[in-house]
Amino acid sequence: MSKKCLFDAAVLPFYDSWEIMNPEDQAIAQRKKLVEYINFARSSVPFYKERLAGFNESDEEPLAAILPLTSSDLRPLLPPVSTKLLSLTTEYYTVFQSGGTTGFPKSTLFSFDELEMLNLPNSRGFFAIGLTKEDRVANLFAVGGLYMTFIHINRMLQQYGCKNFPFSNHTATDFIHTVTKLFGINCFTGIASVILNTMRGMIHLGIDGLNIEKVFFAGEHLYEADQNELKEKFGVKCIKSPGYGTVETWYIGYQCDHCPLGVFHAHNDQCYIEIVNPDDGKHSGKGVPGLLYVTPFPRRLTPVIRYSVGDRAKWLSDSCSCGRTTPLFKLMGRGDNILRIGFDSVDYEYIQQILSEYKGLSSNVQIEKKRVDGRDLLVVRVETTEGEASSNWMGQMQHELEAKITEGRPSLREAVAKESVWPISVEILKPGALPRNSRTGKLIRVVDAIKG
Numbered sequence: 001m002s003k004k005c006l007f008d009a010a011v012l013p014f015y016d017s018w019e020i021m022n023p024e025d026q027a028i029a030q031r032k033k034l035v036e037y038i039n040f041a042r043s044s045v046p047f048y049k050e051r052l053a054g055f056n057e058s059d060e061e062p063l064a065a066i067l068p069l070t071s072s073d074l075r076p077l078l079p080p081v082s083t084k085l086l087s088l089t090t091e092y093y094t095v096f097q098s099g100g101t102t103g104f105p106k107s108t109l110f111s112f113d114e115l116e117m118l119n120l121p122n123s124r125g126f127f128a129i130g131l132t133k134e135d136r137v138a139n140l141f142a143v144g145g146l147y148m149t150f151i152h153i154n155r156m157l158q159q160y161g162c163k164n165f166p167f168s169n170h171t172a173t174d175f176i177h178t179v180t181k182l183f184g185i186n187c188f189t190g191i192a193s194v195i196l197n198t199m200r201g202m203i204h205l206g207i208d209g210l211n212i213e214k215v216f217f218a219g220e221h222l223y224e225a226d227q228n229e230l231k232e233k234f235g236v237k238c239i240k241s242p243g244y245g246t247v248e249t250w251y252i253g254y255q256c257d258h259c260p261l262g263v264f265h266a267h268n269d270q271c272y273i274e275i276v277n278p279d280d281g282k283h284s285g286k287g288v289p290g291l292l293y294v295t296p297f298p299r300r301l302t303p304v305i306r307y308s309v310g311d312r313a314k315w316l317s318d319s320c321s322c323g324r325t326t327p328l329f330k331l332m333g334r335g336d337n338i339l340r341i342g343f344d345s346v347d348y349e350y351i352q353q354i355l356s357e358y359k360g361l362s363s364n365v366q367i368e369k370k371r372v373d374g375r376d377l378l379v380v381r382v383e384t385t386e387g388e389a390s391s392n393w394m395g396q397m398q399h400e401l402e403a404k405i406t407e408g409r410p411s412l413r414e415a416v417a418k419e420s421v422w423p424i425s426v427e428i429l430k431p432g433a434l435p436r437n438s439r440t441g442k443l444i445r446v447v448d449a450i451k452g
């Protein structure tokens with residue numbers, strides 16, 4: 001006899017009973033999970049023995065004394081450099097890349113069991129925004145190049161009970177257009193800019209006979225203006241995100257029908273989630289933005305404790321009108337030094353490092369994210385070291401830098417090639433031309449012109 005599909009296994013009115021458990025019981029259960037996880041990490045990974053010495057089980061904030069893990073901490077602990085973060089119990093795994101630049105991809109490892117366990121947060125998220133057995137779903141998530149998302153979302157969609165169309169991000173728009181029409185595909189899921197690009201391409205091919213009601217995006221914001229465009233041109237009724245997470249950690253949040261843009265229910269049975277002010281290390285109260293630190297309980301092959309995901313967020317005090325008891329948080333964009341361009345996270349240090357290789361350029365650099373005609377644009381501005389650089393030299397340098405910065409970032413390069421983001425724009429300026437904070441005189445290094 002075949003197993004029940006994931007949709008039929010839902011414990012109504014929501015996907016599972018955790019979503020309706022009262023908050024006190026959730027907190028007790030979550031604390032138990034955390035204690036067990038910390039003990040597991042301490043006993044199976046020597047790296048954590050000393051690092052977790054400050055864990056205080058009975059404290060209100062039990063991880064407060066533990067150093068947050070960062071992306072650069074992980075690299076020397078993981079293959080190909082070392083196996084220091086691997087627990088002693090596991091022998092086989094799948095290697096995914098967690099972004100990064102050419103030459104040395106950052107890796108993240110998942111065991112088979114961990115990949116299977118992604119079915120729960122995946123189906124919980126898709127269920128909460130209204131995926132049903134009637135839906136015909138085009139999966140446009142990223143695949144190949146050690147990308148992770150398509151693989152586990154495909155796995156979930158196969159078992160969910162819907163009709164699954166595994167296109168990935170590599171299928172030509174005219175083919176997607178044809179299949180969408182022939183099979184009556186009514187739901188698109190994928191990275192926001194890929195969906196947008198595909199649907200915009202379909203407009204040129206003719207939208208007669210198409211009926212796309214649901215757009216389930218992830219990986220980046222789908223801005224209000226773009227949402228309105230899809231609603232107007234295609235008559236899309238529901239635009240939501242089934243999940244927010246990172247490949248270094250796990251799924252952290254999911255939306256429901258009632259969540260506005262950027263607001264998520266926490267997967268607080270999957271992760272221990274903290275929002276912390278990075279300046280003083282204090283936990284932020286409700287409504288106060290801070291950096292997100294995540295401890296994902298299912299990650300056993302490489303335990304991950306207090307990972308700083310680089311995004312800012314705040315807890316919301318209201319409970320959701322959907323009736324779910326899982327707490328709400330709002331994403332506030334990337335941390336101070338990172339801009340999300342398409343689905344690449346470009347950090348200020350990467351740009352600085354490239355520019356430092358060129359003579360005649362100062363370290364006074366500003367990066368800005370703009371949104372132009374529905375696509376992201378990264379602008380890099382740098383001051384020269386001398387006042388009188390020739391316009392010839394400046395023009396040549398500008399083109400060289402644009403090529404060099406793009407060359408080092410595979411996913412950005414691909415997005416530019418597919419015209420889902422604009423090519424990088426470099427501006428070379430005279431000394432002192434960049435804007436400074438009028439009070440402190442400090443350079444304004446990173447500007448995110450988008451308030452999503």
Ligand SMILES: [Zn+2]
Binds near residue numbers: 257322
């Ligand atoms: Zn809700």
